[in-house]
Amino acid sequence: MIINGQDHHTHEKFTNTIKSRNIVEEESRKKGLELNSKKTEVMVVSRKQITPECNIFIGGTKLKQREQFKYLGTLISSDGRNKVEISSRIAQAKRSFQKMKAVLTNQCISIQTRQRALQCYIEPILMYGCEAWTISKQTQKNLEATEMWFIRRMLRTPWVAKKSNEKVLKEAHTKRSLMNKIRKRQATFFGHVMRKGKMEHIVTTGMMEGKRSRGRQREKMLDGLTKWLNAGRVTQALAATMDRDVWKDMVANATKQGT
Numbered sequence: 001m002i003i004n005g006q007d008h009h010t011h012e013k014f015t016n017t018i019k020s021r022n023i024v025e026e027e028s029r030k031k032g033l034e035l036n037s038k039k040t041e042v043m044v045v046s047r048k049q050i051t052p053e054c055n056i057f058i059g060g061t062k063l064k065q066r067e068q069f070k071y072l073g074t075l076i077s078s079d080g081r082n083k084v085e086i087s088s089r090i091a092q093a094k095r096s097f098q099k100m101k102a103v104l105t106n107q108c109i110s111i112q113t114r115q116r117a118l119q120c121y122i123e124p125i126l127m128y129g130c131e132a133w134t135i136s137k138q139t140q141k142n143l144e145a146t147e148m149w150f151i152r153r154m155l156r157t158p159w160v161a162k163k164s165n166e167k168v169l170k171e172a173h174t175k176r177s178l179m180n181k182i183r184k185r186q187a188t189f190f191g192h193v194m195r196k197g198k199m200e201h202i203v204t205t206g207m208m209e210g211k212r213s214r215g216r217q218r219e220k221m222l223d224g225l226t227k228w229l230n231a232g233r234v235t236q237a238l239a240a241t242m243d244r245d246v247w248k249d250m251v252a253n254a255t256k257q258g259t
Contacts, residue, residue, distance in 0.1 A: 021056060037059060040063055043066045043076070044065070045080045047079070047218075053065065068084060074129045074132075082132075082133045082135075086133060086139055089126050089127075089129075090146050094149070096121065097150060097153070104122075104150075104153070104154055105154055107156070111174075115174060118150055126143075127178075127182055127185065130185055131185050131189035133221065134218075135182070143182070146178075152168055155168065176258075183225065183254070184254075187225060190222075191251075194241035194242065195242060222234055229254045230257075
């Protein structure tokens with residue numbers, strides 16, 4: 001159960017959440033079902049440094065409030081960011097790389113074959129759920145560093161060799177492609193969501209009630225995607241998604257140009 005507590009309407013949202021919980025509990029009992037208070041948890045998504053406390057009860061038992069939890073393999077954090085999830089994905093991908101180290105670092109196998117193995121077995125672990133990521137500049141640096149971490153170990157290039165990334169890429173007969181792949185998957189998924197026009201469309205393009213917070217605003221996924229597509233303004237990118245052929249051409253052109 002997730003509650004968005006980013007504006008001054010938090011109390012009203014808590015009230016609506018409690019009402020919804022009461023309806024679910026009541027209808028469940030009619031069918032002979034009961035909500036398990038031990039297995040039911042709540043989380044408040046807020047930009048505040050101190051997360052608002054949420055008091056929701058089931059049968060007199062207060063539900064446990066979590067700062068993060070895993071849903072369908074993806075970590076959701078109470079701050080609404082993807083930093084923890086992306087860090088987790090990077091760690092999982094590196095562990096999987098180490099398990100396949102005997103193959104991926106084997107100099108008897110061509111680098112092209114090992115790169116295909118990397119794309120087949122390791123990259124899907126790293127990019128799982130990337131369609132919903134909001135990628136900041138620091139996060140992009142971490143992802144690019146992870147890509148080079150793979151290549152350097154496949155070539156068995158130690159850090160003490162002091163080889164630049166450009167030289168390492170040249171030796172591997174490849175170029176950076178991870179960010180391009182992530183952006184392409186995001187653009188493909190985003191175009192599908194916009195054309196479908198269902199709840200996901202409302203969540204992506206909807207406006208929050210209340211006043212804007214002070215200071216610099218958070219970067220949105222659509223901001224980074226629009227920049228990658230060279231679509232100009234966000235409104236222009238949204239309009240382009242309605243025409244499947246136009247959108248596919250924009251994605252193809254952006255993929256050719258690179259990050």
